[in-house]
Amino acid sequence: MKFPIFLFLILVELCFSYKVLVFNPAFGASHANFLGKISDILIDAGNDVTMLIPIFVNGKKELVGSKKVKKIIRIDQDPRIAQIHKEGSTEEIMRKTIWKMDSAITSMFGFIGNFSKTAAYQTEYMFQQTELIEQLRKEKFDLAITESLFLGAFALFDEIGIRSVINADSTLYMGGMKGALGEPAAISYYPGLFSSIDDKMNFFGRVKNAVGYLFGLWFSVLKYDDEIVAFPKSYKGSRDWREHLSNVAFNFINSNQYIDYASPTLPKTVFVGGMQVNTKKSGKSTLSKEWNDVLSLRKTNVLVSFGSNAYSSDMPDEFKKSFLEVFASMPETTFIWKYEVANATLVDHLPNVKLTTWMPQNDILADDRLTLFITHGGLGSSVELAYQGKPAVVIPLMADQPRNAHMLTRHGGALQLDKTWLNNSEKLREAIQTVLNDVSYKHNAERLAKILEDQPHKPKDVVLKHCDFAVQFGPLDTLNSEGRLLNTFQYYSVDIVLAIFVILSVILFVVYLVIKLLFRFLGRLFSISKRKVD
Known part of the structure; x- marks a missing residue:
């Protein structure tokens, strides 16, 4: 009886295995390792993983982040990006100045100035690989995973017909993704990604935290907008970056609720920090x-x-x-x-x-x-x-x-x-x-x-179960927050506050007029009575 059971288990595994495309740009070790670990978890569960590696930084072109992925497709670095990095000596300058530069995010203005331009070049160059795109389309992947660092990945998934997409940020969170999902930033008590202060903030601390969050959001929006311009005319999908990001099935973040500060999150945000650690x-x-x-x-x-x-x-x-x-x-x-x-x-x-x-x-x-x-x-x-x-x-x-x-x-x-x-x-x-x-x-x-x-839900299990769920059900509309569609005034109820202020102002003005008229009336009565007495 053991042999039939063994065959049955193999058949069960085959039935529940699926094909995954992981978009993992050669950009930085932490980014590659994070997406590589997710790939390993999926491979260990019997799934078929293909890793697409556009080379963004030539010095990182060998990064994979995984020893288990066998199907690797690399896209050469766009010559324009190579020239910018060569002229700017970006990697070398960063390594040498990092020791004394201000740790605040604003000190990185000089290094991120060209980032939006090179991201757009990468997206444009990637869409020029028409044979590769057709090859990927024929693979009929069940699931795609990438990081919200580059918007072009989401457009590529849409172009080749992948319905279920998971965003997996190697950071604690990304401002652009929070904004697209309509997730509260909680800047009055939740330290921003580049915050040098903790969650006990005074007035000036909250101002600094808000500025840091808005700076990160601005940088994401600037980069996304440049990438959208680089989409080819043949691309028929959305040219709204918020739509691309909000349509993900889940948003994995490299955070752990038992390490990080407490924060409000939406159902699509999934904490997977620690999945990569073998104790x-x-x-x-x-x-x-x-x-x-x-x-x-x-x-x-x-x-x-x-x-x-x-x-x-x-x-x-x-x-x-x-x-x-x-x-x-x-x-x-x-x-x-x-x-x-x-x-x-x-x-x-x-x-x-x-x-x-x-x-x-x-x-x-x-x-x-x-x-x-x-x-x-x-x-x-x-x-x-x-x-x-x-x-x-x-x-x-x-x-x-x-x-x-x-x-x-x-x-x-x-x-x-x-x-x-x-x-x-x-x-x-x-x-x-x-x-x-x-x-x-x-x-x-x-x-x-x-x-x-001893945490109740192990990050590795969380990753696998949410990937399985995404393949089975795709992006669920019921998990979308209506907050993502509100403007800033509506989202923070500024319009309600203004309406209350206007209503109160009108009421106070009316009361003022009534009291003023009453005093005039009483004044006239007093004047008439005084004349009669006289």
Whole structure:
């Protein structure tokens, strides 16, 4: 009887498997890894995944984010984008200036100025690949997944006839998507994506948060409008970016309700933060002999990494000197430092420091022997350290990292250090020693990890179930909020407030007139009575 049952299970899996197209531009590691992990979850469930990778940044063209996707289609970089990036040396300048530039989003004006133009070029170039588009149309995909960073992906899905689309943002949320769905931004208490302040805001804090949110929304709208202009004349679909985004079946965001600040959301918004993390309890987190030996050298081990966009090798010399002084002052601690120059001799005089161009970050964080994580506070790293229960010193550099930093510190397992102090070895050492010596940081970090381990709905299951649901039912109109169709005055009930103000003003004016007439009447009566007495 076992063999027929085995065949039955295979048939069941085949019946419920479906074809998925994942639009994953070569833009940044965090973006690629997020969409790649979703692809892995779908593949593990027996689904057929094809990944389409338009090359937006040539230096990222090898990014896939998944080791399981076998069907990969790349679209070459538009020559105009290549020329802009070459002339501007965008990647190199960003890596070198990120260490000292203001962490506020407004400091990125110089870098995002060309982003709308290059996004439009990419969309135009993509639609010129007519043979590829026809090939994709013939595949008859059941589901499409992409990130709302580029609007062209949604138009492409529409062009090739994919009915069910899921947006999957690798960030906590995107302002453009919130606006399209009609989801409350709650700017009076919910920190914006690039907010440097937490949810306890005074008047000026709320003003700053509102400006930050509106800036992010403006940037999205500007980029979307430029992409729409680039749609070919042959495209018969909508040229309203709000319609493209609001028609998604679900909106996945890389946020976890047990880590992030509480916020109002709509049914289409789905929290999947943490789906990419393999913890020690899962049994999938293991270390090679090399890293096992490194962590066995000393009782205290500290991991230092600033992510994939900020290179430690591009730090200002005074920052490097500060780190080296701290490492030298703590010989009983092993420091694993992600340093992007192979065979660098920078720490040859320090036996307690290991430089590496790459390391299995998640697996090292999962090891009980790791004591502390010094991080830039990128969202991927923040989620990993939260799930692994490791205390941290968070040194945000730019963009959403300040927000991620105060999001973590409020749980009590992390300490935030301003990057302007990186030239001060005493301040850096003090921050490290504070977290190492105060056991509350370790206990709070472990408590947060326990909460995440026991959360009612596992993010991986949430991803798979919502993808299955989207394939089965498509985008449900009943999940759409009417708020997305209201203008600003209607959405925030400003029209009602104005109407009440007008009505009250009219009533007060009428009362004023009545009282005025009454006094005149009484005045005349008094005058007549006085004349009679006289």
